[in-house]
Amino acid sequence: MNILIAGAAGFIGSNLSDKLLKDGHKVWAVDNFTTGKSENLESFKDNKNFIFAECGVETEDFLKFCSDQRVKFDQIFDLACPTGVPNIEILGDEMLEACSNGTKNILRVAHEHNARFLFTSSSEIYGEPEVPVQSENYTGNVDPIGWRANYEEGKRFSETLIMHAVRKHKLNARIVRLFNVYGPNMALGDFRVIPTFITQALVNKPLTVHGAGTQIRTMCFVDDLINGLILVMEKGIAGEAYNLGSDKAISMLDLAKEIILATESESDITFIPRAEHDHNSRMPVLDKVRALGWDYKVDLRTGLGITIDNFRKRITAYDVKYSIDESLQLQPQG
């Protein structure tokens, strides 16, 4: 199949490109490297079935790249959006642009190509949930003028654009709401909790736990997640949203302890102030995606082992300094 991936140089996009190429597909990919890295494309950039353009999805260059290819895209994955909690402020303009004009442009291409379309939304669209578990019909608790709104409302607006296109143009589009994902190719300095803790542990610096570390998250290994994205693309119903992730909870303090153990690190744990906007807990209901035949298979200890090996290979002095200095002041990803 001919498949377009927007945001292909990112953590999930690069793992998805790799898998789709290995499955024998031809992949067209775009990324503007806002938070992605060219090194993530290294292992397959010379593959003749991989065609890459550096451009933002909100630009004319993106539309031109798509029309210049003179192929029909069968599937389009839209992952293009800056990530990382501190980037909600630092890359606020880019986030809002990707979620508005970017999503609009990709939907336009999907319509022109009559392609199946999948958008990676986020558990952040539920905001600070008032219910202990979140099913897809929970409408969330988001503050539109709150600190996290650039990302939370950005993703919500993208979802609205998609549903409008489904209703107006009968677009074959589905939404996947990702809960926390981890694995190889996460950027070392991207402030999310697992890369931050692993980097700190590998250089024997204290792991910075925010507050008492009682925040609860669920962590899904990227290979499981990719299988879920491909399955929902193929079997998911147009106009439906699907939660995707793990439903096994872990507190941030327990996660820090687990990573110290897995890295055999001499690090201690240090407790630092917690941001007001940090969410307490998130827990997906996974019935809809399980009904399609998906489940996660990789347990946390195995997934952490694979991720730690990957980090050991990539770690550099610059990345360590960046990750550690910044993570002391800024929030790990919720």
Ligand SMILES: NC(=O)c1ccc[n+]([C@@H]2O[C@H](COP(=O)([O-])OP(=O)(O)OC[C@H]3O[C@@H](n4cnc5c(N)ncnc54)[C@H](O)[C@@H]3O)[C@@H](O)[C@H]2O)c1
């Ligand atoms: N990793 C997670 O835990 C998680 C959780 C929820 C949702 N998501 C969503 O999944 C998608 C992929 O996330 P990720 O973890 O791989 O993050 P990432 O930051 O590694 O990847 C996002 C990619 O999109 C690119 N990008 C940003 N703006 C762009 C634009 N305007 N045009 C083209 N490319 C652009 C970035 O450079 C980057 O390569 C994102 O949409 C993110 O919001 C991820």
